[in-house]
Amino acid sequence: MKLQQKLVEMRQRDELPDQLLLLEHPPVITLGRGGDLRNLLASDDALKNERVRFFETTRGGDITYHGPGQVVGYPIVHLGEGSRDVRKYVTRLEEVLIQTVAEYGIVAERVDGKRGIWVGNDKIAAIGVRIARWVTSHGFALNVNTNLDHFRLITPCGLQGTGVTSIAREAGRDIDEREVREIIVAKFAEIFEREIVPRPETVRLIKVMIHDDDRVLLLHRRPERGNFWQPITGGIEDGESPSEAARREVLEETGNPGEPEEIGITQSFMIESQYLSSRFGTPVIASEVAFEAALDSRLPIRMDDEEHDEYGWFTFAEAYERIRWTDDREALERLEYSRD
Secondary structure, eight states, rough: OOOHHHHHHHHHHTTTEEEEEOOOOEEEEEEOOOOTTBBBBSSSSHHHHTEEEEEEEEESSSSSOEEEEEEEEEEEBBTTOOOOOHHHHHHHHHHHHHHHHHHHTTOOOOETTTTEEEEEEEEEEEEEEEEEETEEEEEEEEESOOOOGGGBBBBBGTTTTTTTTTHHHHHTOOHHHHHHHHHHHHHHHHHHHHOOOOOOSEEEEEEEEETTEEEEEEEEEOOGOOOOOOOEEOOOOOOOOHHHHHHHHHHHHHOEEEEEEEEEEEEEEEEEEOOOOOOOHEEEEEEEEEEEEOOOOOOOOOOTOOOEEEEEEEEHHHHHHHOOOOOHHHHHHHHHTTTT
8 A cells, every 4th residue: 555655646746657556465354435334244353363454445435355366456547638537447447357357258247336347246346446636546356266255254345235256256267367467457458548568576585484383583673774673584686596595595694594485475565765766766666575484493593783683582472563564464474374
């Protein structure tokens, strides 16, 4: 959301062209502006048990669920002179999605008075947008291989008597989400009359969650380097694979060898740093592959004292209190859940 806000501000100042962000969220329920909290059906304990988080957000619409197996799109588009028609913009988004699912033999339609696209009485894609100074944000969520049981935690979009579905359910098979993204991009380019230019990440990073059974290792960055606790992180050097970078960083940051294993998430975020901006220009977009590695907490830790001034072994509860960034929290959650 912060990445969107930054890109919207830059688009409003004409500092960059239109953007289309495509991504996948961890399990999360969001409530739009003016949404009814009574449409959240699950208690705090139920959300915790299902490992689903809840946030209020600035988009339009009521309540919805995002999670793995969903393709989420956030277009950041300037609705210039002659295009300042919100209804037309939403209709175009719906058309992108209708044509996308049609590639899988699915007939989806608009329904009067209801946003999104529908297969009969079941919603297959949700839409909720925000427009500020005629620049769009938020967007759509298309169910591909989504865990539809999580929608039972809410009244989707505040609509009683309706259901949800996915491409996988309608097609009767698992769907390649990368293929769906490619189709969405092609349909978006056609319908919005845009040329799509893939934007590679500015920097490629890894993070490694070091653990010893029920405790995790965190390093504290020196005050001049940010003054916060974090797992082991580092850049991927030219010619290096993410696994090789993770193995090297564990040795450099702890003085001990380790065998990192991927935990199944690659995260993207913006880095606001005067130093990096001067090197790469703005915005600086990082991608970070997450790993975990076991290490005996009795071993001495020989950290890089130019970057860090302290380390500690913490319980998961203590680690959650210390970490600053949501991407670190997600990796920590993934590690904790894998050990349950």
